[in-house]
Amino acid sequence: MxxxxxxxxxxxxxxxxxxxxxxxxxxxxxxxxxxxxxxxxxxxxxxxxxxxxxxxxxxxxxxxxxxxxxxxxxxxxxxxxxxxxxxxxxxxxxxxxxxxxxxxxxxxxxxxxxxxxxxxxxxxxxxxxxxxxxxxxxxxxxxTRRALDAFGYASVTVRLSDGRLMWQTPLARELLQRHFPAEPGGLLPAPVRAWLAQQPLRAQEHLREPPRFQHEQGARRLSFALHPSGLENLDEGDECLLVMREQSDAALIEAMGLNFRLTAREAEVLYWVVKGKINRDIGDILGASPATVKKHLERVFAKLGVETRTSAAAMALNRLRQLHPQWEL
Known part of the structure; x- marks a missing residue:
């Protein structure tokens, strides 16, 4: 042989x-x-x-x-x-x-x-x-897609005609399941499909600044960006690449709690006050009643030495930007 x-x-x-x-x-x-x-x-x-x-x-x-x-x-x-x-x-x-x-x-x-x-x-x-x-x-x-996963990014290939996921990295699958647990696994989530359908994919400016979509879930944010490669030639039946990244403010909330000597729940309440949420919205996010949120907020006011939501938010926002200069609302 x-x-x-x-x-x-x-x-x-x-x-x-x-x-x-x-x-x-x-x-x-x-x-x-x-x-x-x-x-x-x-x-x-x-x-x-x-x-x-x-x-x-x-x-x-x-x-x-x-x-x-x-x-x-x-x-x-x-x-x-x-x-x-x-x-x-x-x-x-x-x-x-x-x-x-x-x-x-x-x-x-x-x-x-x-x-x-x-x-x-x-x-x-x-x-x-x-x-x-x-x-x-x-x-x-x-x-390339595995390298994106390794750096905290994830990618999916989507068929434009019906939003079907043709390919996804393991991290992308995990992120989609975490943020959209009720959505069908084989399709891009409905809010993202609706955003994608509104994008003028042939526009040349997308090659310089890809359009983005952001989904918030508590202190976590999942962003979607159209990969610029080849967008100017896409047709409805083609596939496009979306790059995803999850960001979390959990570490900032913890640091804010330590700086102001707040409990974990008080720090969460203050974080959402900074984000402009009212007590009812904060209660929905944290799974608590508006009355409970109000009690937490009263203790926050006392520890910060302020009397209003505006003052508490301004003090917390200033401290957040000291802790993380790149942080944005």
């Missing part, structure tokens, strides 16, 4: 190709052509061996024969696509079966493309380049 070959022309990032075929002549032809082109080549002569080699080598692309004894190429493709570690690898079928039903079966099994036998190495190389580029771009997008 042929073994992996490392050509002297390949660099440290040489792309890895797994060839799966039970005919030695086919393996040798492709192995030599790919090796000369600088690829790292792995081979397998059966579906079972290919599964093990794919898990071990993590190839960037797989060329697989459709007809093999035992596990054929169709079943191999289905198993590769069903395994998370190999599901994203592009698969190109090599087949002598030219009936439409067989070609459709190859694509339905997870194949990205197919070439017909007898194999023409130049054609295979050209097809590979197309799918390797597409896979690299997709992987780059995933890595």
């Amino acid at each position: 042929l073994t992996p070959t490392f050509s002297g022309t390949e660099g440290p990032r040489s792309e890895r190709v797994l060839i799966v075929d039970d005919v030695p002549d086919n393996l040798a032809l492709l192995h030599d052509a790919l090796d000369e082109s600088g690829y790292t080549v792995f081979v397998a002569t059966s579906g079972e061996a290919a599964l093990a080699r794919a898990r071990q080598a993590q190839p960037d692309i797989v060329l697989l024969d459709a007809v093999m004894p035992g596990m054929d190429g169709f079943e191999l493709a289905r198993r590769l696509k069903a395994t998370p570690a190999t599901a994203g690898i592009p698969l190109i079928f090599m087949t002598g079966l030219t009936e439409t039903e067989h070609l459709v079966a190859a694509l339905e099994a997870g194949g990205a493309d197919y070439v017909t036998k007898p194999i023409k190495p130049k054609e295979v190389l050209a097809r590979m380049q197309v799918h390797l580029r597409a896979a690299a771009q997709a992987q780059g997008a995933v890595q």
